[in-house]
Amino acid sequence: MFSDDHLPALQLTIHATTSSDLPAVLHALNTHHLATDFTADDTHPLTDLQPGHTYVTRAGADTAEHLATTLIITAPHTVFELVNHPAETQEGTYIGHVPDTGTYRAQCNADGAPLVPADDLAQSLATTSRTSGEMWLATAAPSLLGTRVRAALRAYTDLVPCRFCTRTTPRATAYPHDGWHVCPDCWDDRLYATA
Numbered sequence: 001m002f003s004d005d006h007l008p009a010l011q012l013t014i015h016a017t018t019s020s021d022l023p024a025v026l027h028a029l030n031t032h033h034l035a036t037d038f039t040a041d042d043t044h045p046l047t048d049l050q051p052g053h054t055y056v057t058r059a060g061a062d063t064a065e066h067l068a069t070t071l072i073i074t075a076p077h078t079v080f081e082l083v084n085h086p087a088e089t090q091e092g093t094y095i096g097h098v099p100d101t102g103t104y105r106a107q108c109n110a111d112g113a114p115l116v117p118a119d120d121l122a123q124s125l126a127t128t129s130r131t132s133g134e135m136w137l138a139t140a141a142p143s144l145l146g147t148r149v150r151a152a153l154r155a156y157t158d159l160v161p162c163r164f165c166t167r168t169t170p171r172a173t174a175y176p177h178d179g180w181h182v183c184p185d186c187w188d189d190r191l192y193a194t195a
């Protein structure tokens with residue numbers, strides 16, 4: 001057993017990456033001893049990734065931020081969510097990142113759900129009290145509540161059925177087709193069929 005058993009669990013979900021980012025993502029995961037489960041053998045580093053799969057390790061307070069920063073710099077096309085669970089001595093950390101949309105950082109509960117301190121929310125609402133709720137949602141909510149990043153991430157966690165096969169595929173990677181969705185495999189098949 002590892003001596004860091006007392007540390008809280010850290011979960012990293014890679015929602016999407018590119019072949020050019022993959023080596024850097026694998027390097028970051030292996031450097032931080034992330035694996036498919038807590039009992040995985042540390043001497044067998046990851047050599048491939050499953051999009052949408054969650055990788056775990058146990059880590060202290062600074063690891064989440066360090067890992068997220070490493071991924072954002074070395075794998076700039078990679079979409080991910082990271083949760084370091086709260087422990088007696090540290091608050092939980094949630095970090096969600098979607099390239100071109102942004103990064104959202106917040107405290108989180110044991111389920112990984114972001115938490116916003118009541119004082120921060122009250123202060124934000126107080127300073128924009130003369131604007132409408134709609135205005136507040138457009139200007140303050142993206143940074144305080146992560147509304148833009150969370151909406152972009154939902155496109156990777158919402159699964160839609162394929163028009164042509166029995167697979168489901170994340171809405172973000174499906175191709176629109178006459179009001180339906182088409183999975184990448186069927187889309188490729190149809191392109192080759194009509195080429």
Ligand SMILES: [Zn+2]
Pocket residue numbers: 162163164165166167182183184185186187
């Ligand atoms: Zn399909």
